[in-house]
Structure formats: C-alpha cells, structure tokens
Amino acid sequence: MNQDRHKFQPPSWIDKFLQWQLPEDQFEEVQGDMLELYVHWVEEKGERTANWLYFLNAFTFLRPLPKRKPFSKINHYSQANTSHMIANYLKVGFRNLIRQKAYSCINIGGLSIGLACCITIGLYIWDEYKFDRFHTNYRHIYRVVEQQTQAGTLYDVASTPGPLAPSLKTDFAEIQQTCRISEAWWAGNLQTGEKVIEPENILVTDNSFFQVFDFKLIQGNPQKVLLHPDEVVISETLAQKFFRENWMQAGNILGRQIKLKDGRLLTLSGVAENPPLHSQIQFDVLLSCRYDELHSDNYKWQSNDYQTYVLVSQDADVAALKEKLKNYLQKHIKLTNATTLSLQPLSAIYLYSDFDFHTDWGKRGNITYVRVFMAVGTIILLIAVFNFINLSTARAMSRAKEVGVRKAIGALRKQLIVQFLSEASSMTVIAVMLSFLLLQLFLPILNEIAGKSLAVPFTDPAFVFALLGFTLLVSLLAGIYPALYLSHFNPAKVLKGFQSQQSAQFFRQSLVVSQFALSVILITGTIVIYKQLAFMQNKNLGFDKSQLLHVYLPEELRNKASVIKTDLEKLPSIAGVASTSGNLVDVNQSTTHFTWETQPPGASILITHLNIDPDFLTTTGMRLLAGRNFNPAITTDTSSAFIINEIAARQMSWTIEEAIGKKIRFWDVEGTVIGVVNDFHYRPMTTAIAPLLFRYWPKESISGLFVKAKPNGVKETISAIEQVHKRYNVLATLDYQFVDQMLEKQYRTEQNTARIVFYFSILAIMVSCLGLFGLATHTAERRTKEIGVRKILGASVAHIVLLFSSDFLKLVLISFVISSPIAWYALHRWLQDFAYSIRVEWWIFIVTGVLVVTITSLTVSFQAIKAAIANPVKSLRNE
Amino acid sequence: MGKLYLGEFEELVLLTVAHLQGEAYGAAIMQDIQQRTGRMVILSAVHVVLYRLEEKGLVTSVVGGVTAERGGRRKRIFTISAYGITILSEIRQVREELWQLIPKPLRPSTL
Numbered sequence: 001m002n003q004d005r006h007k008f009q010p011p012s013w014i015d016k017f018l019q020w021q022l023p024e025d026q027f028e029e030v031q032g033d034m035l036e037l038y039v040h041w042v043e044e045k046g047e048r049t050a051n052w053l054y055f056l057n058a059f060t061f062l063r064p065l066p067k068r069k070p071f072s073k074i075n076h077y078s079q080a081n082t083s084h085m086i087a088n089y090l091k092v093g094f095r096n097l098i099r100q101k102a103y104s105c106i107n108i109g110g111l112s113i114g115l116a117c118c119i120t121i122g123l124y125i126w127d128e129y130k131f132d133r134f135h136t137n138y139r140h141i142y143r144v145v146e147q148q149t150q151a152g153t154l155y156d157v158a159s160t161p162g163p164l165a166p167s168l169k170t171d172f173a174e175i176q177q178t179c180r181i182s183e184a185w186w187a188g189n190l191q192t193g194e195k196v197i198e199p200e201n202i203l204v205t206d207n208s209f210f211q212v213f214d215f216k217l218i219q220g221n222p223q224k225v226l227l228h229p230d231e232v233v234i235s236e237t238l239a240q241k242f243f244r245e246n247w248m249q250a251g252n253i254l255g256r257q258i259k260l261k262d263g264r265l266l267t268l269s270g271v272a273e274n275p276p277l278h279s280q281i282q283f284d285v286l287l288s289c290r291y292d293e294l295h296s297d298n299y300k301w302q303s304n305d306y307q308t309y310v311l312v313s314q315d316a317d318v319a320a321l322k323e324k325l326k327n328y329l330q331k332h333i334k335l336t337n338a339t340t341l342s343l344q345p346l347s348a349i350y351l352y353s354d355f356d357f358h359t360d361w362g363k364r365g366n367i368t369y370v371r372v373f374m375a376v377g378t379i380i381l382l383i384a385v386f387n388f389i390n391l392s393t394a395r396a397m398s399r400a401k402e403v404g405v406r407k408a409i410g411a412l413r414k415q416l417i418v419q420f421l422s423e424a425s426s427m428t429v430i431a432v433m434l435s436f437l438l439l440q441l442f443l444p445i446l447n448e449i450a451g452k453s454l455a456v457p458f459t460d461p462a463f464v465f466a467l468l469g470f471t472l473l474v475s476l477l478a479g480i481y482p483a484l485y486l487s488h489f490n491p492a493k494v495l496k497g498f499q500s501q502q503s504a505q506f507f508r509q510s511l512v513v514s515q516f517a518l519s520v521i522l523i524t525g526t527i528v529i530y531k532q533l534a535f536m537q538n539k540n541l542g543f544d545k546s547q548l549l550h551v552y553l554p555e556e557l558r559n560k561a562s563v564i565k566t567d568l569e570k571l572p573s574i575a576g577v578a579s580t581s582g583n584l585v586d587v588n589q590s591t592t593h594f595t596w597e598t599q600p601p602g603a604s605i606l607i608t609h610l611n612i613d614p615d616f617l618t619t620t621g622m623r624l625l626a627g628r629n630f631n632p633a634i635t636t637d638t639s640s641a642f643i644i645n646e647i648a649a650r651q652m653s654w655t656i657e658e659a660i661g662k663k664i665r666f667w668d669v670e671g672t673v674i675g676v677v678n679d680f681h682y683r684p685m686t687t688a689i690a691p692l693l694f695r696y697w698p699k700e701s702i703s704g705l706f707v708k709a710k711p712n713g714v715k716e717t718i719s720a721i722e723q724v725h726k727r728y729n730v731l732a733t734l735d736y737q738f739v740d741q742m743l744e745k746q747y748r749t750e751q752n753t754a755r756i757v758f759y760f761s762i763l764a765i766m767v768s769c770l771g772l773f774g775l776a777t778h779t780a781e782r783r784t785k786e787i788g789v790r791k792i793l794g795a796s797v798a799h800i801v802l803l804f805s806s807d808f809l810k811l812v813l814i815s816f817v818i819s820s821p822i823a824w825y826a827l828h829r830w831l832q833d834f835a836y837s838i839r840v841e842w843w844i845f846i847v848t849g850v851l852v853v854t855i856t857s858l859t860v861s862f863q864a865i866k867a868a869i870a871n872p873v874k875s876l877r878n879e
Numbered sequence: 880m881g882k883l884y885l886g887e888f889e890e891l892v893l894l895t896v897a898h899l900q901g902e903a904y905g906a907a908i909m910q911d912i913q914q915r916t917g918r919m920v921i922l923s924a925v926h927v928v929l930y931r932l933e934e935k936g937l938v939t940s941v942v943g944g945v946t947a948e949r950g951g952r953r954k955r956i957f958t959i960s961a962y963g964i965t966i967l968s969e970i971r972q973v974r975e976e977l978w979q980l981i982p983k984p985l986r987p988s989t990l
Contacts, residue, residue: 032952033905033922060923
C-alpha cells in the first residue's frame with residue numbers, strides 16, 4: 001500500500017460500527033466496496049462530503065442483509081443444540097451446589113430469608129394499598145374536607161356541614177352523586193323483640209350509599225332504602241345476631257320493627273352484605289339521614305357533622321372543581337375562621353388521613369409505616385443479594401478452571417454469561433420456594449402484630465406474575481455481576497493458574513461494607529424507636545396515672561353521676577372519685593371563643609376545656625402552682641371561675657402569680673382565673689401541650705368519672721363499680737378503662753412498628769452474618785498455607801486469630817462510620833413527628849457499634865480459631 | 880415455485896451485472912447505475928439486492944483477488960447465471976411485445 005492511499009482515511013469509528021453490524025463474511029466485501037467508493041468520493045467531492053456519504057452508506061447497512069447460505073460460521077452456531085447446552089449448564093450448576101454444600105446453604109438460605117421478608121412486607125403493603133379500591137368508581141369518588149384556620153394555625157377537618165351535599169349537587173354539574181355519612185355514636189343499643197344488641201358501628205347515611213359505593217343489599221331495594229326517615233338497614237352479621245343464623249330461610253324479615261335506645265321505632269328496610277375487609281367504611285347499622293334533615297339540631301351550615309362524599313363524572317376536571325370548591329362555604333355562612341374546602345380521593349383516605357379534632361373516623365392506616373416497612377424490606381433484600389454476589393465471586397477461583405476450559409473449547413463470553421445467569425436464577429427459584437416455607441412462619445407473626453389476616457394469594461394471577469417478575473429481577477440483581485466477572489477470565493491465564501482478584505476483592509469489600517452499613521441503620525433505628533416509646537410511656541404526664549380508672553357514663557346515667565359518685569366514695573378501696581367531661585388521654589373539646597383581659601389586638605388562642613368538679617385535682621394528682629381549687633361553698637365558682645394550665649397563662653403573657661384574679665371570657669361567660677395548674681399531657685405525645693381551662697359547672701354535662709383506687713384495692717374497686725353500675729343501669733354495658741392502659745393503647749401502632757422493625761433487623765443481621773461467615777470460611781481456605789507457614793515461624797494462635805479478624809473488623813468499622821450519619825439523619829426526621837421526643841444520642845451509636853463488632857467477631861472468630869489451631873503439618877503437607 | 884418477478888431496481892442491478900461481465904461487484908455496480916440513471920444509489924441497497932438475487936439463483940458469486948485500491952480487501956464478483964439470463968430475456972420479450980402493440984408515434988391522450 002503506498003502513502004497516497006493513506007492520505008484520506010474514512011472515520012475509523014464508522015468502520016468499527018460496520019464490523020459490529022455486519023456478519024463477518026460480509027464485512028470484508030462491504031468494507032472493500034466502501035473504501036473504494038470513499039477514495040472516489042474524496043477525489044470527486046472533497047473530504048467532507050465523502051465523510052458524510054461514507055457515514056450515510058454505512059448506517060444504511062443497519063437493515064438486515066439476506067443471509068448468505070453456504071459455509072457461514074453463524075449458521076453453525078444457530079444449528080447447535082441449545083437445549084442440550086442449557087441442560088448442561090443446569091447439570092454443572094447443580095453439581096456445584098452439591099459439591100459445596102456449606103456455601104450453597106448459606107447462599108440459598110440467606111437469599112430465602114431476604115426474599116421471605118420482602119414478600120411478607122410486599123403482601124403487607126399490597127394489603128394496605130388495596131383499601132377502598134374495590135369500588136367500581138373509586139377513581140371518581142372524593143371526600144370533601146375542610147381546612148380551618150384557628151388562632152393562626154391550620155387545622156384539617158374531615159367532616160363538613162349536612163346541607164353541603166345537596167347544595168353541591170345542585171350547584172355543580174360535574175358532581176353526579178353525593179353521599180353523607182356520619183357516626184351515630186349516640187345511638188347505643190338496638191332492640192327487636194326481646195333481643196338487645198349494642199352494635200359497634202352505627203352510621204347515618206343517604207340512600208345514595210348504595211349507588212356511590214359498591215356496598216350491596218341482600219334484601220331490600222337499593223333505590224328506595226333509607227329514603228324514609230325511620231328506615232334502617234343492618235348488616236348480615238347483625239341480621240344473624242338478631243334473627244338467628246338461618247334468617248334467610250326464616251322468611252322475609254323486612255318490615256320488622258327495631259327500637260333505638262331513645263325509643264324511636266325504626267322499620268327494617270334492608271339487609272346489606274358485610275362491608276369488605278378492605279373498606280375503610282365499616283358498618284353494622286345504617287340509619288337514614290332524612291331523619292337528621294328533619295329533626296336534628298346539628299343539621300345546619302354551622303355544624304360539621306358529616307363526611308361528604310361526591311361522585312364526579314368520568315370526564316370531570318377535578319383540579320378545576322377543587323378550585324371552584326375552595327371558597328364555596330362563604331356563599332352559605334358567615335365564617336368566623338378562614339375555612340376552605342378541598343377534595344380527598346377515596347383511595348387516599350385510608351393511608352393519608354391525618355385530621356384534627358377527632359373529625360375523622362373509620363379504619364385507618366398510616367403511610368409513614370408503609371414507607372418504613374418498604375425501606376426495611378428493600379434493605380433486607382439488598383443485604384441478601386449482596387451476600388449472594390459476594391459468595392459467588394469469592395468462589396470464582398473454584399470455577400475459573402471450568403471457565404477456562406469452556407472458553408478454550410470455544411464457548412463465547414455471551415454463552416458463559418447465560419450459563420452463570422441461569423445458575424443464579426435456578427438458585428433464586430430454590431430460594432423463592434424455601435421462602436414460602438419461611439412465609440408460613442413469618443405471616444402469622446405479622447398477622448398477630450399488625451392485626452391483619454394476610455395469606456399468600458397463590459391463586460391470584462397478579463400475584464403469580466408479580467412473583468415471577470420479582471424472581472427474575474432478583475436473579476438478575478444477584479447474578480449479573482458474578483456472571484460478568486466469571487466470564488471475563490482469560491483462558492490462557494486461568495488455565496496456567498495465574499490469579500488476579502484485586503478488583504473483585506475491592507468490590508466484595510464494598511458490598512460487605514454496605515451490608516453492615518444497612519444493618520447498623522436498622523439496629524440504631526430499632527434502639528431509637530424503642531427508646532422513644534419507652535420515653536412516651538414513662539414520661540411524667542403531669543398527673544398520676546397509676547390505679548386511675550376512667551368510667552364512661554352512658555347518656556342515661558349522666559344525671560345520676562353525683563349519686564354514683566357519693567356511692568363510690570363510701571367504699572374503702574377507693575381513694576377518690578371525680579366527675580369529668582374528658583378522659584385525659586385525648587381531650588379534644590376546644591374553642592376560639594375566648595378572650596382575655598390584656599389581649600393584644602389580633603391575638604387569639606385555641607383553648608381546650610374540661611368540665612370538672614373540686615375533687616378532680618386531688619383524684620388525678622395534679623398540682624396547683626398558684627391560686628386555689630374550686631370550692632362548692634363559693635357560689636361564683638360554679639359559674640364564673642376558671643382554673644387554667646401553665647401554658648395558657650404563659651400564652652396570655654402572664655406569670656402564674658399574675659394570672660390569679662385576671663378576667664377572661666369563655667364562650668359568653670365572663671369569669672376570673674382562680675388557679676393555675678401544672679402543665680399535663682392530655683393528648684398523644686405527637687402534639688405539644690396546649691392551653692387548657694377547667695371549669696366547674698355542675699349543670700353542664702359530664703361524660704364520665706375518674707376513680708382512683710387505693711394501691712391494693714384495684715380488684716375491689718372494679719367489682720364495686722360493677723355493682724353500682726348494675727344498681728342504676730341494666731341495658732348498656734359498663735365501659736371502664738385504666739388510664740395507663742388507654743395511654744398504652746394510643747401508641748399501639750408505634751409499638752407494633754417497633755416490634756416488626758426489631759424482628760426484621762434481627763433477620764437482617766442474621767443474613768449479613770451468614771454472608772460474613774461464608775466469606776470467612778472462604779478466606780480461611782484460601783489462606784491455609786499462609787497460616788501454616790506463620791505457625792511454623794512461631795505465630796501464636798491469638799496472633800493469627802487477630803490477623804484474621806482484623807480484616808473483617810476493619811470493614812465493619814468503615815461501614816459504621818458511613819452509616820451512622822445516615823441513621824442519625826433519618827431518625828432525627830422521624831423524631832420530629834413528636835412534640836416530645838428523645839435526642840439521638842451518641843451512646844446509641846456506641847451501643848450499636850459494640851453490638852455489631854461483637855457479632856462480627858463471633859462470626860469470624862469461629863473460622864479464625866479453626867484455622868489457627870489446625871496443625872500446620874496438614875496444611876503444608878500436600879502440594 | 881411460482882413464476883419469479885423482479886422489481887425495477889432488481890432488474891436494473893441484474894442488467895448491470897450482466898453487462899459488467901466479470902467486473903460486477905458492489906461498488907462498481909453502484910457507480911454504474913448512478914452514472915446511467917443519475918439517481919442517488921445507496922451501497923447497502925445494492926448489496927441487499929445482490930444477495931437476494933443470489934438467493935433466487937439469478938446470479939452466482941466468487942470472492943475475487945486483492946486490489947490495493949480497496950485497502951487490501953477482497954471483492955465478491957457476481958456473474959449472471961443461466962436462469963438469470965432466461966428471466967431477463969423473458970422480461971425483455973414482454974416489454975417488446977407491449978411496445979409492438981403501441982401505435983406509432985406515441986402521443987399523450989387527448990381526453
């Protein structure tokens with residue numbers, strides 16, 4: 001070739017592209033043609049145009065050329081018997097599994113634990129997600145919610161006025177149907193014939209309940225039920241309780257009379273199927289909203305008593321509707337607080353409801369915990385996958401010869417990748433099957449903790465597909481790196497016995513570091529969650545919760561409260577009795593109808609109020625910081641005297657001493673502050689203590705009694721309460737609870753989450769340690785000779801163990817350093833949800849660190865000691 | 880197998896192979912067609928057609944010697960087969976017959 005020809009060269013990357021694109025035998029002739037033309041183009045049109053034409057012509061070869069038939073290499077490959085090949089891969093893979101039992105067990109065991117955790121959590125999340133999605137129209141159903149600004153703070157309110165629904169339906173064309181639902185907590189028990197039953201969920205609703213939602217009637221006309229004010233619909237379960245199991249056969253029960261506690265007679269007009277488990281709306285009895293429209297005092301624009309659901313038309317512009325709704329209330333009432341309306345999708349209600357003032361009710365989940373579980377599931381899966389990758393690459397040397405031989409015989413890298421991937425996926429399949437066994441163990445535990453009834457939905461095609469996809473994903477995640485790594489060996493080097501593992505070593509170490517980093521995050525999380533729970537349960541509440549009972553008085557007993565109180569006070573086992581309008585666990589009656597003497601213009605306070613009697617402070621053990629208690633002898637105390645808490649005084653810019661004697665106006669009553677009581681918790685720890693006021697208005701309603709039992713008199717107290725209750729009331733069941741138990745119940749979600757996270761972190765550590773154990777075993781094997789030589793030269797057992805462990809401890813320490821800040825940040829964020837929380841303190845990390853190091857040392861030292869005490873003669877003898 | 884039909888470009892390539900006589904390879908055919916018809920021809924199109932014709936048995940090919948002009952790459956020389964010649968003459972005969980039927984001189988329709 002002379003110099004002249006080399007003067008112009010087509011871009012070499014295009015040649016590479018051609019070479020990649022074309023079959024080998026066609027490439028030569030095509031490239032020859034291209035080069036010839038190129039020279040021609042350069043002479044005729046100049047280099048630039050030539051380059052362009054070259055590029056254009058090359059890229060049109062992207063089209064498939066008809067295959068040349070005779071003697072093509074490619075054809076030989078495509079004729080090879082692929083199924084035999086795959087059978088061989090599986091056979092070799094299986095033999096490897098059998099030969100290295102320990103590794104295989106660790107590998108598959110770890111993976112199946114990880115998978116089982118993941119599937120469990122997946123099922124849990126799926127179960128949460130499913131809520132309310134069974135309604136045909138769930139995409140078009142919204143709940144109208146309010147946002148109220150009170151005393152400068154924004155409050156979310158889930159309930160809306162009764163007249164809102166009909167008014168919305170006439171004003172907006174895109175709203176096809178509306179449905180109001182309210183909880184008839186006042187209804188109490190129902191009576192038909194001799195039978196009295198107190199149903200759990202009594203709702204008041206419209207006839208549209210059966211059109212907007214997918215609830216079905218077994219008997220009754222869905223178009224007509226509940227249209228009449230005195231109609232009632234009951235659930236299947238209740239029908240069975242009222243009319244025996246075989247009520248269906250017993251003939252038509254529609255038209256039967258059911259008596260409400262207040263004497264109202266209702267006509268049974270329908271029996272509904274029990275609401276599905278995955279419905280946030282649960283009901284036993286449905287009363288008609290028509291009755292409220294005609295008779296209820298609360299059916300007015302000023303009172304928020306109903307959840308208003310709207311069904312919008314399929315093509316409605318929801319964003320525009322929201323905008324129109326925003327200031328809709330102003331049209332109907334003069335608002336004292338800035339209040340806007342908004343829409344909440346039905347499917348979001350279950351997980352995303354966080355409303356104030358107890359305006360929301362129904363089954364509720366919590367998105368935070370779903371997210372926490374998701375994070376935990378991902379972490380465990382990652383740990384398990386890392387294990388798999390680590391062990392597979394660590395064992396690479398034992399497979400290197402095989403790879404070398406395969407390559408030498410003519411295997412392509414692609415084929416080897418397929419081989420190792422198929423090995424990984426068959427292991428994953430085994431792990432998935434094992435994980436189903438583990439699931440049988442995990443699911444009952446989770447069901448018990450979370451109060452669910454999860455089962456593996458083997459027959460659900462969606463689940464089967466999801467599982468297949470998941471298996472595939474995990475096999476790819478776990479198998480791709482080992483496959484790439486193993487298949488890259490140079491056959492010449494491997495067969496000669498030349499080993500270089502430096503890059504994989506580093507990769508493996510970073511995986512171990514990330515594994516332990518994730519474990520550290522889980523452990524610190526567990527510790528902090530438990531500490532926060534303990535903190536909330538043990539925090540001084542500002543009153544004495546021990547042996548304190550709250551007895552809820554049903555409506556008909558309330559006028560007898562003072563008699564019951566004197567009856568109880570006589571008993572020797574009882575230390576004190578006080579009447580109250582709240583339960584001290586979650587007090588929610590509050591108002592902004594409140595002014596004070598030195599009130600600066602524009603300032604306002606949302607004040608919570610409780611109606612109590614003079615015995616309240618002593619019974620609950622609260623302390624007066626200044627002033628005096630209520631005194632029944634002073635007549636003004638029962639009409640215009642108030643006791644406030646410390647924070648209320650502070651928010652009105654008074655010291656506790658200054659507050660005494662100050663004038664305040666509560667609703668329309670002007671009165672004087674006679675005492676200041678210490679701040680005490682009357683809501684969950686997620687909210688800060690807010691201003692509160694006690695009043696002593698004996699004529700006003702109270703809702704229950706606080707009974708303080710003497711230290712050893714709890715049993716007697718309960719039986720005494722039961723006796724007194726029987727004396728005055730036969731119908732309603734007695735409702736009493738220990739305040740400390742009520743408080744505990746409040747944090748049940750947190751507690752359950754803590755337990756679940758705790759179990760999962762144990763599993764995570766187990767899986768990590770399994771991996772570490774495998775690695776340690778491998779290292780011990782690889783370094784047998786080295787250890788033998790060291791021992792012969794005089795190294796002690798301790799020295800060797802230390803040498804051996806320090807490699808791993810180093811990694812664990814690095815992971816600790818990396819993960820601590822991450823854990824700190826995440827937990828700090830979680831704790832910000834609580835108004836009262838612990839600090840994430842340094843010692844928590846120390847504890848975690850010590851724990852992790854101990855576990856690691858235990859895991860590794862087993863192998864280390866085994867290697868160290870082995871007789872060097874044995875390891876050095878055979879060469 | 881039914882009767883074989885050739886597309887216009889296929890016919891063009893086949894004719895070119897026939898007249899280049901032993902000098903018919905990708906680039907040469909492409910340049911020849913480009914010169915004669917004045918249209919832009921893409922090399923890959925020529926190759927596709929050549930392989931297809933070979934598959935149909937209208938041409939045969941041998942890999943030829945090395946020339947310096949092609950950077951040392953060998954070329955694949957195509958020659959027309961007997962079957963190819965038959966097909967070409969059949970096509971020509973049909974055309975010829977049609978031309979015979981057209982009145983001379985040929986004028987555009989006045990309708």
